[in-house]
Amino acid sequence: MNNTIRLLSVSDNEIDEIHFQALEFKTVETILLGNNKIKHIPQEIFTYSNVEAIELQNNELELLPESFFKQTTLGFANLLNNPLRCEVLEQLKETVKNTKILIRINNHSGVAEYNQTVVKSDEDGVLITVFQKLPSLRKGMLEMTALVDILLLENLGLLEIEPGAFDNQNIRNLILADNNLTTIRTGTFKNLPLQYLTLFGNQIESIEANGISDMPELRSIDLSFNKIVQIDAGSIVNTPKLDLFQAMFNNLKKLDEKALHFMRRNSSIHLDHNEIDEIHPLAFRNLRMEYLSLEHNHLKDVPEELWSEDAVDFVNLENNQLQKLSETLFRCKNLKGVFLQDNPLSCEAQRRLNGSDFKFIAMYDLEESC
Incomplete structure (x- = not known):
């Protein structure tokens, strides 16, 4: 086996023992050992492996080897849901305060909390x-x-x-x-x-x-x-x-005239999965958007301003209540993509989409009844 291992993943098994030579003289960047039955981690795992990240959540660890706290390459350790002893928790707290390691542990009242009030x-x-x-x-x-x-x-x-x-x-x-x-x-x-x-x-x-x-x-x-x-x-x-x-x-139920005035030009705005059924006619005025996401709302129409020459590159309007489409949409030269699936578009709107010489992507499903 090559001496350099980028990812070693053995999570979700029934491992209860790790041999002390399992990773001896190996360079391992990430070790995934979560959801096993491990009670003991050998010193050698951190002495020789040069591990950068390790996941040990949902095991049966009470103690950690001293080499864990001396490992200089470790940047992340997930220790959630282990029955760690109080002294180990305190040692972990000191490690977090004194190093750049991100350590995830459980909060236990009176055990995992520490009295530091100033971060x-x-x-x-x-x-x-x-x-x-x-x-x-x-x-x-x-x-x-x-x-x-x-x-x-x-x-x-x-x-x-x-x-x-x-x-x-x-x-x-x-x-x-x-x-x-x-x-x-x-x-x-x-x-x-x-x-x-x-x-x-x-x-x-x-x-x-x-x-x-x-x-x-x-x-x-x-x-x-x-x-x-x-x-x-x-x-x-x-x-x-x-x-x-x-x-x-x-x-969200509506967008007022100046609701999005804080956005800069060439922005991306994601407002999907809300309850928006009303957008002020000038809500998008002076905005320049690379991507606007409004899918999964309750829109029956959208402002004409959205289809102005330089308003948006891509807009997602899937899963709304759109029946009609503005003629301005079909004249919009700079629009690169509009997504309209799962809207109750009228047959006229669907035929208009189907017959238009679009220079952009128009995603929709033509109803068989049309």
Whole structure:
């Protein structure tokens, strides 16, 4: 066997023992051992293998070899759902604080939590993960003076963020996914030098005025899988580099005139799997979109502005209630693709599509009855 192994995958078996020579003198980048019955990991696995990532979730580990904590190449370890002893959990916490390793472990009240109330960074380019339950994020709880590539505050039970909690923090990628946030309050992310903001999988119903504001480097916002009913004008402002906005799987019902005014030119907007049945005639005015996703909504028509000469390259309107198609659509020269499957298009609209000399892709199914 070659001495260099990129991926070794033996997950989902009934392995209960690993021989100490199994990976001796091998270079293994990624080892997948999740969902087995492993109780013991030999020292040699980390002494010789130079592993970069390992998955050991859903096993029966109580202890970890000392070589695990001394491994210099390790960047990621998934240890979820193992009966790790208290002293091992504490050692893992220290490892997370003192290295760049991302370690996933379970939260156990009184065991896996630690009393640190200030999350600090004093070294550029690190990934910081917080594991303890955190119902509220307040001013003074963060001290990101050095550049942090990723701050991962995921699945912490976070209910609220106090405006100012991120003041003067130096974070490039902020992940607040799978928490219990309901509102983004005014000034929450103001002046934060983020490039990527992920709020996926919360309970967000509203974003207050200037909730996401004055972020000159922001490139992407992900608000998918929340409960947002409406995007209010003024809730997201002064984001000159924003070119990706995702709000799929929300409760959006309409798009007002200035709902998307915060997007830059050449952007991608994903609003699929909502309940949108109304779009203001000027909602897309002055927007230049590479991709617009509106599939799985309740639209019966779309604004004429969408088919203006330079509005959009590709638009997905699948699974709506469209019956008619605007003549402007057929004159749109710059449109590269429109997706119309699973709409109750009239026979006239279908024949118009079928007979047109399109210079773009038009995806639809011609009904047999037509």
